[in-house]
Amino acid sequence: MNVQFKCFLFGQFVSGFTSMLVQYALIWYLTTEYGSATILSIATMLGILPMVVLGLFIGGIIDRFSRKNILMISDSCVALFAIVLFFSGEMVEKMPLVLIFIALGMRAGGQAFQQPTIQAIIPTMVEEKDFTKANGQFSAIGAINMVISPVAAAFLLTIFDIHQIVLLDIFGAMIGCGILLLLKLPQVVRKEEKPHPIADMKYGVNELWKIPAMRYSMMIALLCNFLFMPAVSFYPLMTTSYFHGTLAQVGIVEMLSGVGMVIGGVVIGSGIGMKNRIKMLAITFLFMGIVYSMTTFLPKNRDGLLIFMLISLIAGISFPVINASFFAILQETYKKEILGRIMAITFSLFNMATPLGLVLITPFAEKIGIHYTFLIATIGFFASAILCYKIKDVWTYEEVLMKKKKMEREQEESVLID
Known part of the structure; x- marks a missing residue:
């Protein structure tokens, strides 16, 4: 595996960790503050539906535009909305439920772009014989995030308010986007046509x-x-x-x-x-x-x-x-x-x-x-x-x-x- 791919892997690990941590923090917050099965069901659906619906139609965008830019834009959009959540939390005592739902939907939308984009990038960065190894490494960092994030989110909620925790999205986006800016990802030949x-x-x-x-x-x-x-x-x-x-x-x-x-x-x-x-x-x-x-x-x-x-x-x-x-x-x-x-x-x-x-x-x-x-x-x-x-x-x-x-x-x- 080359240095470029290892740097890419690290950037996605940090970005994925902060994103998943904030995701769990939002879910734990809804659980403790509202304790409503209906609200949790809506939150779950908002975490799935955008990935299902958008995934059917965004493939052409991933194939025709810079995949590096797609990853950076999706990370940046989530980070920008984290700023909205932060200032909202500063102004009101209880985070508005509608903003949390929008945040969960946006995060799922970002995932709809990121998951296939990463899988489309991997073959451009590693040799064909290493495809399985590369996917295994991405599975490993995803699993590490799954193990650590729920515990870390629950712990942070005992120290900080939810609107402060969401700022981690900005940190993760800065690391992920910063590393992507430094990397020169191989470009694929694209047809000059609109999606x-x-x-x-x-x-x-x-x-x-x-x-x-x-x-x-x-x-x-x-x-x-x-x-x-x-x-x-x-x-x-x-x-x-x-x-x-x-x-x-x-x-x-x-x-x-x-x-x-x-x-x-x-x-x-x-x-x-x-x-x-x-x-x-x-x-x-x-x-x-x-x-x-x-x-x-x-x-x-x-x-x-x-x-x-x-x-x-x-x-x-x-x-x-x-x-x-x-x-x-x-x-x-x-x-x-x-x-x-x-x-x-x-x-x-x-x-x-x-x-x-x-x-x-x-x-x-x-x-x-x-x-x-x-x-x-x-x-x-x-x-x-x-x-x-x-x-x-x-x-x-x-x-x-x-x-x-x-x-x-x-x-x-x-x-x-x-």
């Missing part, structure tokens, strides 16, 4: 659909996301209602899951793993299915809770393996100049699958027992592993991709010789 949101969305969907391996891989990934994310969301409820654990034990379960993701990201980021990512995905799906299947049959006592904590750690390790492998395959498959559209639609679909799974599976879980959501997740993982193996276009895609890349290199070399 057309609907046409760009159709183009991105068509590109994903026309390659059979990518079409089926996306379906498998969405199926898996749809069936297993509700179980992950129910970790706290599983701890308290099934195992009769305490809030402190809820925190331990969540922390172990995050620590697992850090370990998994570091392992993949260091280059450890199978060269054939499709097979690595299938094996990880199978392994996760076995691990999650145990949860359904755990005893409702302290021993069961301890095993559940271990399961949350092991599951956490597996998540970066799945994410890094999947995104690396996308990055190798598509040309750099269209990756913005591909990644924007991919993130939009993933962000859509999670709440949809919660809406459809939650009523079912409440009727038969929360622990059965892990059985549903098990079915999702086993089905994904079987589909990877049984669908020939998917199972053999790594070899097909390698042959395609080899032919492209040979053609380039022959052109140079001529």
Whole structure:
């Protein structure tokens, strides 16, 4: 990995950490000040909907404009609104609820731009052989933020007012944008035409659909996301209602899951793993299915809770393996100049699958027992592993991709010789 990429990684780590810290601080503030399930539900939806909706239409912008500028503008907009929140908090005793909702929506909008933009930038900064490692490293820093941010936000709220904490957004944006200004990110060849949101969305969907391996891989990934994310969301409820654990034990379960993701990201980021990512995905799906299947049959006592904590750690390790492998395959498959559209639609679909799974599976879980959501997740993982193996276009895609890349290199070399 080159120095440019390491600097980029560090800048995104600082920016992501301060952003996530402020996000959790806002959620904790709403929880303590209002204690309303309706308000928290609205806040959750505002944190998801902009990513789902915007993600469908912004791919063309990412592909046609400076990706460095997109990251800087999205960070700066969030930082500018942090100033509005600060002065609002200085003038009134209680932060206006509408401003907090706008802030959450803006942050989600910023994420809608940042996530696919970063994924589109990675292939321009590292060699093709390092795509999986680079994605693993990004997974690791994301997991570190997830582990530290909630605790840091809760601690800071005991010392500072919420309108003072949001100023951290400005600090994070300054570091992130400052490093981006110093970096010379490689530019991709762009067509001189204006973005057309609907046409760009159709183009991105068509590109994903026309390659059979990518079409089926996306379906498998969405199926898996749809069936297993509700179980992950129910970790706290599983701890308290099934195992009769305490809030402190809820925190331990969540922390172990995050620590697992850090370990998994570091392992993949260091280059450890199978060269054939499709097979690595299938094996990880199978392994996760076995691990999650145990949860359904755990005893409702302290021993069961301890095993559940271990399961949350092991599951956490597996998540970066799945994410890094999947995104690396996308990055190798598509040309750099269209990756913005591909990644924007991919993130939009993933962000859509999670709440949809919660809406459809939650009523079912409440009727038969929360622990059965892990059985549903098990079915999702086993089905994904079987589909990877049984669908020939998917199972053999790594070899097909390698042959395609080899032919492209040979053609380039022959052109140079001529």
